[in-house]
Amino acid sequence: MADEAKLEKIRHSMAHVMAEAVLEIFPDAQIAIGPAIDNGFYYDFDLPRSLSEQDLEDITERMKAIIKSNKEFKRSVVTRDEAKEMFKDQKYKLELIDAIEEGSEISIYNQGGFTDLCRGPHVESTKELNPEAFKLLSVAGAYWRGKETNPMLQRIYGTAWLTPKDLRLYLDHLADIEKRDHRKLGKELDLFSLHEEAGPGLVYWHPRGARIRQAIENFWREEHYKNGYEMIYTPHVGKSWLWETSGHLGFYKESMYPKMEMDNMDYYVKPMNCPFHIMIYQNSKKSYRDLPCRWAELGTVYRYEKAGALHGLMRVRGFTQDDAHIFCTPDQMDAEIMEVLRFSLYMLHSFGFNDIHAYISTKPEKSVGEQEKWDAATEALKRAVEKEGISYDVDEGGGAFYGPKIDLKIKDAIGREWQLSTVQFDFNLPERFKLTFVDKDGTEKRPYMIHRALLGSIERFFGVLIEHYAGAFPPWLSPDQVAVIPVAESANDYACELERKLRQDGFRAKSDLSNDRMNAKIRKAQQMKIPYMLIIGDKEKENGTVSVRYRNGKQDNGLSYEAFASALKAKIDSKEQL
């Protein structure tokens, strides 16, 4: 942990060194802020022209020279007026000085030719910075103080470490991230595509991607049924009164696709499934005996995300939520929450996510629903996480206005966090739609309503899966589980026979009868990350056996078909990685 503090000092000091280098090149540059961040640092500048890659090299060289000149970082305290005088040509600094609270100390740091308004801390001297352990990564636009109405500055991002080896490791990590990029793998493995000409942010699932989706959805449906849910299907558009009642037109209109007019009525494409599920609830009078109702739907919704926010499968405009709504009595709430959380964890584990952290968000300032309800619901959430023994953080006041929630974030194979599951109480919709149930005593009462999605959206979940497995899916999810590769044409008929048998036994198999040589076929199957290859020639044909080549290069020769099929089935059933 001492290293963490040291690193922060190093990174923050690097930012100052970078500012000095930039000022050498652009003496009139306006400098803004330059903090240490995760893995590195940045500094924002207002410059007369845009920076290029070439500039980054230039700046890097100057930074190295500054570091090698062994400048001390000297801290001093100045008065407000002194500070204003020192930075009289730096309008952003003046703004910062004005923002400093009356009575608090104003400190400056100086290293050689550069002085910055700064609360520190810094290293003692540039001697402590390793000129071979940092790298400038990119230039990006950033608003002054992050506000859209402010001028756009140029931000230079850099990364800095204690040693060149640490830098190397970090750059390798970045390269790994790039290799796993689901957009790249989606193309290479022929899983999905997006088509600007047909509408940005809308996903096309190719056959190989669709097979994975079906494996996910089949599993999802089976498990939901086993766990007491009913499947429902609801429309994709609804009249405006639905969205007025739900409040979406009031709070959410910006993100909805615009209205369609028909028969003097306005229709909207759904951005959420909830109001439709409520329609079903209201279709008949509900008794406490009918509750809980657990209704699940793979519901496709459309939201008009800002153009700049779209990102592959991770942020799209049309997506399918693995949605469910639970309507229950107040008495049932505790048990339902426990169950939802247990079920979520089971689902996430099944997909190979075992590092899970929970975030509970509580009542914000502006909210609906009585305090007691919020407290009861929030307590139920806490009890549930504690019972499951997963670590959690509480985001006080971070809930939606309509109820507290719990989000589950998983860590993927290379340690990145992704939010998947969410369980949210809703004190708003039951009120707005005047939902009721008749209780034991014959009086009408308001049911609790819980929204939950375990995978989040199928599209985004797919993106996370691709990156988690780097495209090498475990057999139960692999689009092609088995590639049958004949050594020469004489084994083609045997290959076809094997393919037919495998498919009939429920496996996803395909034989490669192309003109290529066996070596090329193996290469292709390997590149498509198919877990099992059956290499068959005259030998196997004669003996009725198969030779198995695994994705990892290992090999099992001369197995009987039955032996292979049962081993494969066991692997698929276990959902294990190969």
Added chain:
RNA sequence: GCCCUUGUAGCUCAGUCGGUAGAGCACCACCAUGGUAAGGUGGGGGUCGCCGGUUCGAAUCCGGCCGAGGGCUCCA
């Protein structure tokens, strides 16, 4: 939405000072029948994102639009 970068064949990318396009892979055909990561030869395929401007002439220069990538929440 805003800033920077970017948009050439299905994919990955070349294309120098403006003179109406190239490679590899993929695809198709033929030859080769090959035991664990690319066999050979030949062929087809692009109004260079879209619209407009400058020019004798634009993939190349200029403007606008559309899309994609990075960033815009780490705070003197």
